[in-house]
Amino acid sequence: MTLHKLSIKQLADGLRGKQFSARELTQHYLGRIAAHDKDLNSFITVTPERALAQADAADAVLAQGDGATLTGIPLAQKDIFCTTGVRTSCGSKMLDQFVAPYDATIVQKLDAAGMVMLGKANMDEFAMGSSNETSYYGPVKNPWDVTRVPGGSSGGSVASVAAGLAPIATATDTGGSIRQPAALTNLTGIKPTYGRVSRYGMIAFASSLDQAGVVARSAEDAAYVLQAMSGFDPKDSTSIERPVDDLVSGLNQSIKGLRIGLPSEYFADGLAPGVRERIEQAIDVFKQLGATFSEVSLPNSPLSVPTYYVVAPAEASSNLARFDGVRYGHRAEGAKTLEELYKRSRGEGFGAEVQRRIMIGTYVLSHGYYDAYYLQAQKVRRLIYDDFKRAFEHVDLVLGPTATDVAFKLGAKTDDPVAMYLNDIYTIAANLAGIPAMSLSCGFVEGLPVGLQLMGNFFDEARMLNAAHQYQQATDFHTQWPKEFES
Ligand code: GLN
Secondary structure, three states, rough: OOHOOOHHHHHHHHHHHOOOOHHHHHHHHHHHHHHHHHOOOOOOEEHHHHHHHHHHHHHHHHHHHOOOOOOOEEEEOOOOOOOEEEEEOOHHHHHOOOEEOOHHHHHHHHHHHHOOEEEEEOOOHHOOOOOOOOOOOOOOEEOOOOOOEEEOOHHHHHHHHHHOOOOOEEEEEEEOOOHHHHHHHHOEEEEOOOOOOOOOOEEEOOOOOOOEEEEEEOOHHHHHHHHHEEOOOOOOOOOOOOOOOOOOOOOOOOOOOOOOEEEEEHHHHOOOOHHHHHHHHHHHHHHHHOOOOEOOOHHHHHHHHHHHHHHHHHHHHHHHHHOOOOOOOOOOOOOOOHHHHHHHHHHOOOOHHHHHHHHHHHHHHHHOOOOHHHHHHHHHHHHHHHHHHHHHOOOOEEEEOOOOOOOOEEOOOOOOOOHHHHHHOOOOHHHOOOOOEEEEEEEEEOOOOEEEEEEEEOOOOHHHHHHHHHHHHHHHHHHHHHHHHOO
């Protein structure tokens, strides 16, 4: 049996049916990581001892006939989530030696659900990037073509799942970092509503945009783990006190009559013809399943990238002020004055992209520019939110592409930050508005995966996941494997 090809549900059944133990399953994945990760670089830290101890604990629970669906199921944790006793680097030299004294809430929740952490997944430094090339630990390769990027910032999370080195992984999305890499690697990735999943213990990039979620091989797999991660957390002041819908049992609803909106702005110039074609074919599938389509307008969409690149760096510059070599992070040696210590520690600890964001952020927040940039951006952010509010008066979901094109070559955009920033042109608006959004695979162009994006109204994760699941019941794109990593 090829264990890494099984779904979460099949793995859970196999564990319960004693076809394999959690230890065997964990060893299978650790073996695959040892065999394949040198080609992908998807993990920053692998934690075999912790994993096997968790697996044994899961086996003990299972032997009693106890445990939940996720008991004994392995996963990769993005290295942005604090893990007690295990390095949490956030992809940065700044935190290369940082071992968190506590667990992120989602780590705690998934541990409590019985999941087995295989290790910490590679990522762009402080989650800033769209290609996983800003990581201090080197770029991650796309399993579909190792000369190409896997997307970012959750590049390690997606590469590990796409190559079968982990059944599922956590990820975070500030402007597209769950959805764009999922699109580029044939996965299903979901960013829930802002406030649905706790940010406690998740290293902050832009706090008003950051949201945790999962990348998985299907909507069904994603539903199981997102369910376990979600819910109110008194330790996160932006966490929302509202019951979590049953995402898994919500999966088998007909989508007959589901109203889907197509934003004209998402199908304008700049969308690769091959991607457009795959999206149009997907629309036909949704129609056959009974969904109805209408055009919606999100007129402020063209402003989402510039708005984001004011708001996100502003918040980042403030969040990253804590890494000063005194309280946290890398400390330069031999500094003579406090100022020199700050300058050198931050200059050595942060990579180029992070420094660029800090400079933009401090600039737009500075006296004299605050009104012209930051305040303006906040106003445009409201207009973007209003666009969605209007759209959701007429439709249940909005559908469009996730990314403008398939995965690009490693190095192709590293010298051009603006070209890199434009990767997220379709994904950023959902973060600015706070709505849930996901990406799922809808076919290939010359052997490379194409992603389709669904966006939903606040807290409509269940409806979105069900629509994705219905589509995946009718198609088999999500079951395709990158050949080199299949067996
Ligand atoms: N690519 C975007 C950025 O570089 C979004 C990253 C993210 O969602 N974390 O900021």
